[in-house]
Amino acid sequence: AQSVTQLDSQVPVFEEAPVELRCNYSSSVSVYLFWYVQYPNQGLQLLLKYLSGSTLVKGINGFEAEFNKSQTSFHLRKPSVHISDTAEYFCAVSAVQAGTALIFGKGTTLSVSS
Amino acid sequence: DTEVTQTPKHLVMGMTNKKSLKCEQHMGHRAMYWYKQKAKKPPELMFVYSYEKLSINESVPSRFSPECPNSSLLNLHLHALQPEDSALYLCASSLGLAEGEQFFGPGTRLTVL
Numbered sequence: 001a002q003s004v005t006q007l008d009s010q011v012p013v014f015e016e017a018p019v020e021l022r023c024n025y026s027s028s029v030s031v032y033l034f035w036y037v038q039y040p041n042q043g044l045q046l047l048l049k050y051l052s053g054s055t056l057v058k059g060i061n062g063f064e065a066e067f068n069k070s071q072t073s074f075h076l077r078k079p080s081v082h083i084s085d086t087a088e089y090f091c092a093v094s095a096v097q098a099g100t101a102l103i104f105g106k107g108t109t110l111s112v113s114s
Numbered sequence: 115d116t117e118v119t120q121t122p123k124h125l126v127m128g129m130t131n132k133k134s135l136k137c138e139q140h141m142g143h144r145a146m147y148w149y150k151q152k153a154k155k156p157p158e159l160m161f162v163y164s165y166e167k168l169s170i171n172e173s174v175p176s177r178f179s180p181e182c183p184n185s186s187l188l189n190l191h192l193h194a195l196q197p198e199d200s201a202l203y204l205c206a207s208s209l210g211l212a213e214g215e216q217f218f219g220p221g222t223r224l225t226v227l
Contacts, residue, residue: 032215034215036218041223042221043118043120043204043218043219043220043221044157044204044218045218046215046216046217049215051215088154090156090157101147101159101162101170101211101216102159102216104156104157105156106155106156107154107155107156109154
């Protein structure tokens with residue numbers, strides 16, 4: 001079985017500062033990894049995904065994440081955040097070829113202030 | 115068309131009512147999902163349909179009844195709900211069940227009085 005741990009439940013940051021949202025996973029098989037963002041009263045939007053290949057993944061809105069197999073991590077980064085990045089961020093994992101649905105972390109609330 | 119649509123956006127119902135939530139996608143995806151999300155929590159998987167057949171049922175109470183009339187549509191029929199069922203109900207779809215990337219709809223905000 002897979003599990004996901006998002007190490008920070010809340011991350012407050014000032015506008016134009018860099019940010020890192022941490023995600024660790026556990027799995028005995030190969031996995032796909034995802035970051036989703038949820039703005040207030042909306043559904044989830046895919047930010048980026050790691051399926052295979054390059055371990056540095058670039059997503060939408062200037063976000064990127066690095067897959068580190070040895071540390072079983074998939075941390076999300078942005079060099080300079082905006083007020084509009086304030087949202088809930090979910091890390092998720094699914095087993096490759098297992099035909100199972102996503103396992104979500106508990107989420108990290110990113111609050112960007114001026 | 116790369117979106118998942120859900121209707122209605124908001125729904126208020128009494129505990130004796132019967133209502134339905136609807137979800138539609140036209141991306142040719144063959145797997146569709148229902149999730150329940152409480153405030154400040156991650157989505158919880160309820161049901162998964164693969165090729166219009168129920169593939170996963172996460173021990174959801176029978177007052178929730180899913181239906182997949184065709185590959186583009188997914189319904190969730192609601193009957194005799196409880197106030198604790200109030201939540202955001204999200205629909206999602208993916209290319210196939212083994213294809214991890216899911217596309218989510220905007221959700222239906224359900225309030226049970």
